[in-house]
Structures are given as structure tokens and as C-alpha cells.
Amino acid sequence: MPFEIERKFLVAGDGWRVDADSGSIIRQAYLANTGKMSLRIRTRDSRATLTMKSAGMGISRLEFEYDIPLDHATALMELREGSIIEKRRHLLPWYGLTWEIDVFQGENDGLVVAEIELPHEDHGFPLPSWIGAEISGDPRYSNASLCKRPFSRWGEAPAGERVADPEM
Amino acid sequence: MPFEIERKFLVAGDGWRVDADSGSIIRQAYLANTGKMSLRIRTRDSRATLTMKSAGMGISRLEFEYDIPLDHATALMELREGSIIEKRRHLLPWYGLTWEIDVFQGENDGLVVAEIELPHEDHGFPLPSWIGAEISGDPRYSNASLCKRPFSRWGEAPAGERVADPEM
Numbered sequence: 001m002p003f004e005i006e007r008k009f010l011v012a013g014d015g016w017r018v019d020a021d022s023g024s025i026i027r028q029a030y031l032a033n034t035g036k037m038s039l040r041i042r043t044r045d046s047r048a049t050l051t052m053k054s055a056g057m058g059i060s061r062l063e064f065e066y067d068i069p070l071d072h073a074t075a076l077m078e079l080r081e082g083s084i085i086e087k088r089r090h091l092l093p094w095y096g097l098t099w100e101i102d103v104f105q106g107e108n109d110g111l112v113v114a115e116i117e118l119p120h121e122d123h124g125f126p127l128p129s130w131i132g133a134e135i136s137g138d139p140r141y142s143n144a145s146l147c148k149r150p151f152s153r154w155g156e157a158p159a160g161e162r163v164a165d166p167e168m
Numbered sequence: 169m170p171f172e173i174e175r176k177f178l179v180a181g182d183g184w185r186v187d188a189d190s191g192s193i194i195r196q197a198y199l200a201n202t203g204k205m206s207l208r209i210r211t212r213d214s215r216a217t218l219t220m221k222s223a224g225m226g227i228s229r230l231e232f233e234y235d236i237p238l239d240h241a242t243a244l245m246e247l248r249e250g251s252i253i254e255k256r257r258h259l260l261p262w263y264g265l266t267w268e269i270d271v272f273q274g275e276n277d278g279l280v281v282a283e284i285e286l287p288h289e290d291h292g293f294p295l296p297s298w299i300g301a302e303i304s305g306d307p308r309y310s311n312a313s314l315c316k317r318p319f320s321r322w323g324e325a326p327a328g329e330r331v332a333d334p335e336m
Contacts, residue, residue, distance in 0.1 A: 032200030037247040064240050072232050079205040
């Protein structure tokens with residue numbers, strides 16, 4: 001059964017650009033996020049995928065991914081919840097593993113995140129100098145969350161916590 | 169783009185059994201139902217499918233279906249909302265079309281529904297003698313609804329409309 005084990009970090013500076021590839025554009029949207037699982041549609045260049053992930057605890061989650069036709073993906077994105085996330089993903093080989101460095105665009109501009117998939121939960125690896133704080137367990141940085149509350153609006157008061165009306 | 173156009177009826181009596189096949193067992197569950205779309209996992213004999221349908225109005229809905237491995241389907245059903253629906257589906261050829269007659273089991277025992285897929289919305293066809301009331305637009309009979317509020321419990325007061333506590 002396909003499990004995904006990955007760790008996620010903020011990126012400090014541009015040091016990673018020397019060894020990374022030029023990247024590819026990813027567009028993705030979430031059609032559902034039930035608390036038990038999420039359903040994501042993603043396009044990357046001319047390839048489209050459908051991905052279901054269990055709402056797992058910690059860094060290990062059940063994940064199923066299937067290729068789908070590109071025109072299906074375009075139509076399915078219209079059934080999304082939240083907005084479409086756009087980012088450029090760069091790959092960087094690292095001691096037999098691969099860093100995926102996502103440079104977000106649009107409403108999430110300014111956010112740069114590095115992820116690394118591990119063969120098992122306690123797999124050790126050296127951290128590059130450009131790695132910042134670990135955010136593996138932080139729900140704000142999940143893509144399912146970013147499409148509802150994008151990075152550019154994190155400074156705003158959350159809905160439901162508005163400043164009281166001065167006329168009251 | 170794959171659209172589904174179908175009409176759905178209750179079944180009156182057993183007259184259909186003469187011409188129908190012996191049927192196959194279907195098990196299905198819904199992983200999400202967002203108001204914009206539903207995500208269904210279904211097994212039928214040794215075949216498993218993932219289906220997404222738009223929450224369309226009337227009898228026409230956008231539908232995407234993909235084959236998935238049987239063991240994926242079994243694992244994915246654990247992420248469901250509501251219960252698993254089980255039914256035996258019989259096929260019956262009908263003037264170039266096909267009736268699908270679903271005899272529900274378990275919590276939906278007693279419910280028998282016939283569906284027919286049409287090439288376009290105003291396609292005409294003769295109704296068999298065993299056809300009862302049309303339920304195409306009735307949300308109670310959708311499988312997504314039956315897994316949350318099964319047929320056997322329709323006689324009960326809905327949640328939130330309980331009889332007042334006599335001690336009060």
C-alpha cells in the first residue's frame with residue numbers, strides 16, 4: 001500500500017538555486033477535504049494527476065495517485081473548493097534523495113518551501129545550509145490550507161475575529 | 169467531456185426478473201460529497217473504480233470514472249463518510265438501451281431501483297409494466313444519501329427532530 005513519508009521546511013535564501021533544475025509549473029486545486037482525506041487535481045506541464053491522501057497524523061500518510069487526461073483535470077478543477085495554487089517546482093538531488101523546492105506564485109507569492117520524501121520515518125540526512133525552520137506538522141503550510149488562506153493574507157485578522165465595530 | 173444522462177424509477181413487482189441477468193454484487197462508498205461534487209469508490213466482482221460526479225441539476229451530470237487496483241479500493245473505503253452500500257445489479261436490454269436494476273441489501277433492504285442511461289435528455293423510450301414512480305430528482309434515493317440515511321430508517325424521525333423528552 002503506497003505510503004508517503006515526507007518532511008517539509010521553509011527555505012532561507014537562494015543558495016539552493018545553484019544545484020536545482022530550472023523547474024516546472026504546477027497548478028493544483030482541491031475538490032474535497034473531509035477531515036479523513038483530501039482529493040487533489042494537479043497539472044504539471046502536459047501531465048495531469050488525481051491524488052487522494054489520508055488526513056494522517058505526523059509525517060506519514062496514505063497516498064494514492066493516478067494519471068488522468070489533461071482535459072478531465074481542467075474540467076474537474078471547476079468543481080474545486082478554494083482557489084487554484086500555482087507554483088514552480090525545482091528538483092535538487094541530495095544524497096540519494098531529492099529535494100522538491102516549491103516557489104509559490106499568485107496569492108502565495110513570497111512563500112518558498114522545500115520537501116524531501118524519505119524511505120522510512122527515521123531516515124537521517126544532512127540538512128543543507130539554505131534550510132530554515134521545519135514546518136512538517138504546521139497545517140497552515142499544507143497546500144489544502146493555502147488554497148483557502150493564502151500566504152499573502154496571513155497578516156489579516158482571520159474571519160470571525162474582526163475588530164469590533166466602533167459604532168457599537 | 170463525459171456527461172451522464174440517466175432517469176431513475178422505483179420498481180413495482182418482480183416482472184423484470186424474467187428478462188434480466190443474474191446480476192453482480194456492487195459495494196460502494198463515498199469519500200466526499202462537497203455540494204459541488206461527489207467521490208465514490210466502487211467494487212464490482214474483481215473490478216474497482218473511482219468515480220467523480222458533479223452535483224448537477226436535473227438528470228444530466230458531469231461524470232469521470234477511472235479503474236483503480238482492487239486493494240486501493242479496499243483501503244480507500246476506510247476513508248469513507250457514511251456506510252458502505254451493497255446491492256445486486258441486474259442488467260436488462262431494452263430497445264437498444266439497458267436497464268440497471270439495483271436490489272439493495274443490508275440497511276437498504278427492500279429498496280429496488282431501476283436506472284436507464286440515455287443518449288440525450290429528451291430521448292424517448294417505452295416504459296415497462298414493472299416500472300413505478302420516477303425518482304430522478306429525489307435526493308433521498310441518491311446512493312450518496314442512502315449511505316447516510318438508509319432506506320430502512322426512513323420511518324424514523326430525522327436527527328434534530330426528536331420527540332420531546334417526557335421528563336422535560
